[in-house]
Amino acid sequence: MSILVIAEHDNNDLKEATLNTVTAAMEIGQEVDLLVAGLNCSQVAREAALIQGLNKILLVDSTLYENFLAENIGLLVSDIGKDYSHILAPATSNGKNFMPRVAALLDVAQISDISAIVNSDTFERPIYAGNCIATVQCLDPIKVVTVRTTGFDACLKEGGSVEVENITLEHDASVSKFIKEEIVKSDRPELTAADVVISGGRGMQNGENFNLLNGIADKLGAAIGASRAAVDSGFVPNDMQVGQTGKIVAPDLYIAVGISGAIQHLAGMKDSKVIVAINKDEEAPIFEVADYGLVADLFDALPELEAKL
Amino acid sequence: MKVLVPIKRVVDYNVKVRAKSDGTGVDLANVKMAINPFCEIAIEEAVRLKEAGSVEEVVAVSVGTTASQEQLRTALALGADRAILVETEVEVDSLGVAKLLKAVAEKESPDIIILGKQAIDNDSNQTGQMLSALLGYSQGTFASEVSLKDSSLEVIREVDGGLQTVHLTLPAIVTTDLRLNEPRYASLPNIMKAKKKQMDTLTPDELSVDVKPRVNILKVSPPPERAAGIKVESVEELVDKLKNEAKVIS
Numbered sequence: 001m002s003i004l005v006i007a008e009h010d011n012n013d014l015k016e017a018t019l020n021t022v023t024a025a026m027e028i029g030q031e032v033d034l035l036v037a038g039l040n041c042s043q044v045a046r047e048a049a050l051i052q053g054l055n056k057i058l059l060v061d062s063t064l065y066e067n068f069l070a071e072n073i074g075l076l077v078s079d080i081g082k083d084y085s086h087i088l089a090p091a092t093s094n095g096k097n098f099m100p101r102v103a104a105l106l107d108v109a110q111i112s113d114i115s116a117i118v119n120s121d122t123f124e125r126p127i128y129a130g131n132c133i134a135t136v137q138c139l140d141p142i143k144v145v146t147v148r149t150t151g152f153d154a155c156l157k158e159g160g161s162v163e164v165e166n167i168t169l170e171h172d173a174s175v176s177k178f179i180k181e182e183i184v185k186s187d188r189p190e191l192t193a194a195d196v197v198i199s200g201g202r203g204m205q206n207g208e209n210f211n212l213l214n215g216i217a218d219k220l221g222a223a224i225g226a227s228r229a230a231v232d233s234g235f236v237p238n239d240m241q242v243g244q245t246g247k248i249v250a251p252d253l254y255i256a257v258g259i260s261g262a263i264q265h266l267a268g269m270k271d272s273k274v275i276v277a278i279n280k281d282e283e284a285p286i287f288e289v290a291d292y293g294l295v296a297d298l299f300d301a302l303p304e305l306e307a308k309l
Numbered sequence: 310m311k312v313l314v315p316i317k318r319v320v321d322y323n324v325k326v327r328a329k330s331d332g333t334g335v336d337l338a339n340v341k342m343a344i345n346p347f348c349e350i351a352i353e354e355a356v357r358l359k360e361a362g363s364v365e366e367v368v369a370v371s372v373g374t375t376a377s378q379e380q381l382r383t384a385l386a387l388g389a390d391r392a393i394l395v396e397t398e399v400e401v402d403s404l405g406v407a408k409l410l411k412a413v414a415e416k417e418s419p420d421i422i423i424l425g426k427q428a429i430d431n432d433s434n435q436t437g438q439m440l441s442a443l444l445g446y447s448q449g450t451f452a453s454e455v456s457l458k459d460s461s462l463e464v465i466r467e468v469d470g471g472l473q474t475v476h477l478t479l480p481a482i483v484t485t486d487l488r489l490n491e492p493r494y495a496s497l498p499n500i501m502k503a504k505k506k507q508m509d510t511l512t513p514d515e516l517s518v519d520v521k522p523r524v525n526i527l528k529v530s531p532p533p534e535r536a537a538g539i540k541v542e543s544v545e546e547l548v549d550k551l552k553n554e555a556k557v558i559s
Contacts, residue, residue, distance in 0.1 A: 069475070070438065070448050093468045097450050100403070100438035109404055109523040112433045122527065127431050128320070132328045132335055135528040175447035175478045179463070183471035190470070196557075220558060231487065238453065238467050238488055244432065245347075245487060247469075253557040263325055270535065274555045276547065282540075291538035291555065294547050304544040309558070 001029035001120060002055075004081050006089040006099075007036045009044040011066065016193050017090035019154035021147045022051060025088050026155070027117045031055050033084075034162075037076055039066035045164045052160040060167050067181075068094055071173035074101030079169060082106060084142065085120070091146035091248075092192075099146050108140035115151035129244040129267035149192065150250035150271055184239065191242065194223035196253045197269070199242055200235070201227035203258020203279065203298055207235040212299070213257065215306040225249065225269075227259045243268035258298045261286025278302075310364045312355040313419035314389065315410050315440075316348035316371050318380045319430045328529045335430075335529055344380045347425025349387075350485040353492040354455060355423050356388035363457050364421075366390050370413055372406050374398060378508065385503035386495035392508040397520060399513075403431075405520040407439035412516035414444060419480065421462065426451050426484040437484035447477035451486040 003025045008015040018034075025032045032053070036045045037060040045059045058080065064072050077098065081087040087102060089095035091113045103110035115133070116124040122137045123145065138145075191197060198213050198220070210224070217224050225242040226235065242249055244267040254272035259265060261277070261284055269275070270289050277290035280297045287293040294301060320326055321341040329336045344352075358364040369384035370393040371377040381392035395409050414422060427434035441448040449455070449464030453472065456463045462477040467486045477483075495503075513520045541547045551558045 070450070071441075074438075074442055093451060093466075096434050097438065097448075100435035101442035101448075103435070104404060104407060104439035104442040107404075109402060110433075110435050110439075111524065112435060126532065127529070128326045128335060129429065129432065130532055131326050132529050133532050134526055135530070137525040137527050138523065139525060140523050173445070173447075175445070175481075176449075177476040179474040179476050181468070181471065181473045192469075228487070237471075238486065239470055239472075241487075244429065245427065253551070253555075264322070270532075274551070274557050275535075275538070276551070287538075287540070289535050289538075291535075292547055292550055293538060293540045294544065295540060296544070301544055305548070308544055308548045 001085045002031045002033070003029055003086040003088060004084040005032060005034045006077060006087070006095070007034050007044065007048055008090050008092055008094060009036065009038060009041060011038045011041045011044065014044050014047045016154060017092050017149045019157060020149035020152040021088050021090045023152040023155045024114070024117060024147045025086070026053060028086055028120050033058055035060070035077065035080060037065045037073060038068070039063055049162040049164055050157045050160045051155055051162065054160065054162045057162050057164045058167050059164050060169055062170060064170060064172050067178035069176055069178060070098040070101055071176055072171050073098045074105060075171035075173060076169055078102045078105035079171065081142065086143045086145065088145050088147055090149050095146050099144060103144040106142055106144065108142050108144055109138055110144045111136060111138055112146050113148045114145055115148045129263050130270065131263060148248060150248055188217060189221065189223045191223045191225050191240070191247050191249055195251050196220045196222035197225050197249050197251045198222045198255040198257065199225035199227060199259060200230055200257050201259030202229040202233060204230060204235060210236055212302040216302065216309065219306065219309040227265045256286050257302065259286055260284045261289065310420045311366045311368065311417065312358060312364050313414060313417055313422045314351050314355045314367060314369050314384065315422070315424050316352065316369055316380055316384055317345045317428045318342055318371065318373050318377045319345045319428050322346055322429055328531050332528045332530055334526070344383055345425050345428045347427060347485050349492040350489050351423040351425050352384050352387050352389060353490045354485060357490065358457060359388065368393065368417060368419070370395065370410065372397065372401055372409050381508060382503050383495060385506045386500040387493065391506055394508065394510045395513065395516065396510050397513050399520050400522065401520045402522050402524055403433050403435035404439055404523065405518065406436050407443055408518045409513060409516055409520065410440050411443045412518055421479065421481055421483065423483045423485065426486055437482050441482040447481045449475055449477050449481065450484040452483050453486050453488045455483055455489065
């Protein structure tokens with residue numbers, strides 16, 4: 001059993017999601033290699049080398065991989081990955097973008113978004129917005145898998161001194177070009193990595209009212225999320241969306257404000273350790289999953305909560 | 310220019326599905342079915358490209374049983390010009406669907422293929438990317454804006470933390486995200502007209518594609534239940550519980 005994990009990074013820093021994925025890989029088997037592909041990303045490889053228990057790090061440095069275009073990365077990973085029994089990547093927007101290509105190029109199935117490992121070919125994954133958990137067995141010789149990061153703890157990134165092997169492989173599909181990226185810069189933690197998340201729903205009424213969440217988020221060091229209803233209504237951008245088609249989060253504390261609790265939203269947050277719901281409708285389904293429910297008008301409750309924290 | 314729009318028949322998004330008590334699957338008896346919401350967005354985008362005058366024909370295609378004709382008719386009522394059903398009783402997995410769609414694309418030679426980013430039943434998010442890899446087409450997934458420029462597409466993509474813009478050489482594959490557009494409703498006259506539009510049927514055999522599943526579903530079970538919580542009376546009580554009972558804030 002040899003396992004290839006694809007590192008998620010931005011050419012400067014290794015993303016936390018990689019560490020959860022390495023944990024999943026090590027549950028499957030002992031021989032885990034990590035692929036760092038990008039441009040001028042040797043410092044990412046050095047950072048990853050601190051992870052204990054990795055077999056080796058493969059570093060591919062080329063302009064072709066600078067922006068992680070799925071067409072090029074797909075070719076690269078299927079080329080390197082063909083000699084492995086498993087290829088794993090985190091189920092981030094980047095992982096979801098190229099991993100199905102890897103599977104198709106290798107003519108094998110892809111198993112998406114696994115939340116648990118049963119054995120080396122059998123995995124659990126949520127379906128129907130998390131209303132059911134399917135146990136699936138992959139019959140193909142190479143298992144191409146994306147990992148739901150909330151299902152696995154992050155591995156430690158200290159004390160290791162893993163060997164880094166430089167590889168030169170040029171795969172250029174030449175069908176697409178990167179133009180630009182607008183990443184929202186924020187002092188707050190990333191939604192998927194935050195210990196506390198506070199999210200607003202349709203009950204917030206407009207985008208401006210999301211400012212009511214800021215003070216609370218500042219005091220709790222929280223990330224701010226939103227329900228699909230709030231995104232659809234144009235209150236906030238889509239990258240704040242928590243749910244089936246947005247981000248999956250599992251913080252220590254999740255505070256849902258003015259969110260009714262549609263199954264699509266619950267799919268993205270119900271593995272949170274402690275859930276708080278603030279909603280003026282006492283029949284709202286969100287209260288069925290909340291550890292602490294407060295039936296109140298959010299426009300009264302939020303300023304008071306900020307003051308009392 | 311021609312656009313191919315693959316669509317999927319799924320459980321209506323308002324239905325709360327349950328695992329069968331014997332764990333063999335999901336209980337779909339008498340459940341309302343519909344076009345997958347992301348596929349509706351794909352149809353809408355294709356129809357808008359046609360209305361803008363840059364596309365001549367929109368072809369909807371689905372893989373499934375004869376029941377999928379219902380969703381193809383809806384696609385026709387929403388503005389697709391004709392439809393193709395690849396009929397099979399097998400529950401084909403993503404790679405199989407991608408191979409069938411590849412075979413259809415080779416017959417139809419579309420310039421653009423627009424698909425939903427994921428189906429809300431299996432939540433796999435694979436088919437568009439697999440199809441793109443098999444055909445060697447360019448790929449713009451999770452699109453929130455698509456602009457057609459001569460022989461290329463500019464696609465704004467929803468990525469973690471923001472937006473990414475990519476330039477795609479045609480033929481190209483686009484998968485839709487929520488904010489791409491707001492799909493229209495089918496009008497009654499258009500529903501009537503759709504009944505007369507052409508619908509062809511193909512089989513996996515005719516397309517020479519092996520659709521044998523590569524993944525066994527061993528068990529489908531309900532997710533772990535959360536223990537019932539409590540209602541608190543005031544913000545003060547809430548803060549107290551979070552500090553002293555749950556110990557998640559200090």
